[in-house]
Amino acid sequence: DQQVKQNSPSLSVQEGRISILNCDYTNSMFDYFLWYKKYPAEGPTFLISISSIKDKNEDGRFTVFLNKSAKHLSLHIVPSQPGDSAVYFCAASGMRAAGNKLTFGGGTRVLVKP
Amino acid sequence: ETGVTQSPTHLIKTRGQQVTLRCSSQSGHNTVSWYQQALGQGPQFIFQYYREEENGRGNFPPRFSGLQFPNYSSELNVNALELDDSALYLCASSRDRAGYTFGSGTRLTVV
Numbered sequence: 545d546q547q548v549k550q551n552s553p554s555l556s557v558q559e560g561r562i563s564i565l566n567c568d569y570t571n572s573m574f575d576y577f578l579w580y581k582k583y584p585a586e587g588p589t590f591l592i593s594i595s596s597i598k599d600k601n602e603d604g605r606f607t608v609f610l611n612k613s614a615k616h617l618s619l620h621i622v623p624s625q626p627g628d629s630a631v632y633f634c635a636a637s638g639m640r641a642a643g644n645k646l647t648f649g650g651g652t653r654v655l656v657k658p
Numbered sequence: 659e660t661g662v663t664q665s666p667t668h669l670i671k672t673r674g675q676q677v678t679l680r681c682s683s684q685s686g687h688n689t690v691s692w693y694q695q696a697l698g699q700g701p702q703f704i705f706q707y708y709r710e711e712e713n714g715r716g717n718f719p720p721r722f723s724g725l726q727f728p729n730y731s732s733e734l735n736v737n738a739l740e741l742d743d744s745a746l747y748l749c750a751s752s753r754d755r756a757g758y759t760f761g762s763g764t765r766l767t768v769v
Contacts, residue, residue, distance in 0.1 A: 548700075580760075587662070587748055587760030588701070633700050645691065645714055646750075646758065648700030 547571045548636050550649035558657050563621040565652050567634030570615060574636040578646065579608060579619045582631045591632075592619070624656045660685055662751050662761035670767045671739050679734040679764045683751030689713075690732040691758065692724060693748040701748055707732055736766075744768045 549568045557563045565579075575596040580588035594601040594608045594617070601608050607620045621628055634649040663682045671677050683690050689708045693701035703716035707726035721737040730751070736743055744767050750758040 550700075585762065587750075587762045589760070590758070635700075645703040645706060645716065646693075646701075647703065648693075650698070650700045 546650075547574075548634055548647050548649040550632075550634055550652050552652050553650070554653040554655070556655045556657065557624050559626055560623045563619075563624045563628065563654055563656070565619040565621075565632050565634070565654070567617045567619075567649050568615060569617075569636050571636070571638070571647070572615075573638040574647070576637045576644075577608070577610060577617050578635045578637075579606075580633045580635060580648075581628075582633060582651070588633060621654075624654075626656050626658050629654055629656045662749055662759050664747075664749050664761035664764050666764060667762070668765045668767075670769060673739055673741060673768055675739050676735065676737045677739060677766060679736075679747050679749075679766070681732045681734070681749030681751070681761060683730045683732065683749075684759050687751035687753050687759070688730050689752045690726055690730065691750045691752070692732070692734045693750065694718075695746040695748060695763070696742075697745070704734070739768045741768050 578593040579591040582588045592603050592606045592608050594610050610617045631651045631653050633651045635646040637644045665680045691706040692704040695701040704718050705715040706713050710726045723735045726732045746763045748763045750760045752758045
């Protein structure tokens with residue numbers, strides 16, 4: 545039972561254009577959502593998060609949008625840079641989940657072409 | 659401020675053996691979580707330790723066990739290794755269950 549899904553396994557985008565990564569969840573108890581970026585041979589690094597009381601959060605080139613009614617969130621990267629090429633994971637947690645554990649999606653591999 | 663360090667970075671074990679993976683948490687962090695990432699998948703929660711006690715467990719059998727020490731470092735032990743245990747094992751530390759910092763992981767191969 546996959547509670548967090550990233551339906552696009554890969555995404556290719558031209559440098560300078562927008563990258564849009566999507567994530568869907570099924571568990572209504574999730575109230576906090578995060579995006580992580582992972583390079584090969586490194587652990588995931590935190591990018592940006594959003595609480596369920598908001599529908600948008602921005603941090604520089606990264607914006608996360610949350611649509612609670614659709615149980616959908618997206619990450620926008622504008623403009624995309626070659627250094628953004630990595631695997632991106634969407635993760636969710638709930639205050640009532642044991643220890644605020646993170647439930648991850650399967651990841652989307654992003655390739656930014658120069 | 660040191661980050662999360664894991665050891666070893668790689669190891670190969672034979673089916674049926676036991677393995678211990680280690681994690682040093684980031685300075686000031688009192689919570690450690692362990693995740694298993696199989697090839698091509700997202701990380702899956704194994705368990706979490708908060709102030710030396712297990713504080714939540716994912717859908718993993720009892721042969722996956724752990725410890726957290728007074729200095730908040732942690733160990734993950736896996737007994738009776740199976741081929742499907744081959745994966746990247748990630749440790750993440752946080753302060754009071756928020757703001758996880760991940761280590762680079764231990765790549766375990768079971769043959």
